[in-house]
Amino acid sequence: MGLDSKYFDRIRTRRRRPVEEPPSAPTCQWDGCDKPGVHRAPVGRNAEGQFFLFCFEHVKDYNKGYNYFSGLSDSEIARYQKEAITGHRPTWTVGVNGSAKSSPIQADIRSGAYNRVRDPFGFVQGNKSRGPRFPEQRKLKTLEAKAFDTMGLGANATSSEIKSKYKELVKKHHPDANGGDRGSEERFRAVVQAYQLLKQNGFC
Known part of the structure; x- marks a missing residue:
């Protein structure tokens, strides 16, 4: 391309900037x-x-x-x-922060403003009873429920009730007392197994 070309006039070049020395x-x-x-x-x-x-x-x-x-x-x-x-x-020991005790929330709790809240375990108002917070009766497993049925007891039977019922059924269905009845022997085995299961699981 010659110096008199029409394209030569359209070329743009960058201007050289002065080199800046790095700050000392x-x-x-x-x-x-x-x-x-x-x-x-x-x-x-x-x-x-x-x-x-x-x-x-x-x-x-x-x-x-x-x-x-x-x-x-x-x-x-x-x-x-x-x-x-x-x-x-700053930190405070639990129950020492006086400003927290006088807060509006604590005042509402003391005045009973939170009575509308469903609080079965006493987390908001505090459970003042010394008993356990959670229900004592636990959900029975299938074998446990079957053991109670075998012994003819309800799920809320106490330890003494279970033991007394066990003694009664053993005396009734023991091979020495049933007169050779096969059905009574099967019942005897079922009662013994049911009692052992309840005993292992802490019911008696």
Whole structure:
């Protein structure tokens, strides 16, 4: 393509920008050092977010002797470590925070404003009875229900009722007392098995 071509006039070229020199690093703050200080080191306690600038050699020397707790007693250090667990925020023991006791929610609970809430286990108002919070009667498994039926008892029978019923049925259906009745022997085995199952599962 010649210099007099019509395409030559349409070529655009970038203007060369002057090369910017990178900003010079600050000088090391160690006494008598003229090297660039590119490494940060913390100033100390009560000056968080402030840093010294050292060269690599001097920042190593500074870090070896750095102690955040210098000037504090052992009790002050222990207190700081304990407060660090909660991020240095105040905490209260359960039941000690007086402002919580006087809160509107607690006042509503004491005045009975939450009586409309269905609370079968007493979580909102507190269960003042010393008995268990949950229903005592558990859901029977299939074999357990069958064992109660075999013995002719209800699911809410007590331990003494189960034992007395067992003695009664054993005397009635024992091979020595049934006069050789095969049906009575089968009933005897079923009663013994039912009683053992209930005993293993903690009903008697």
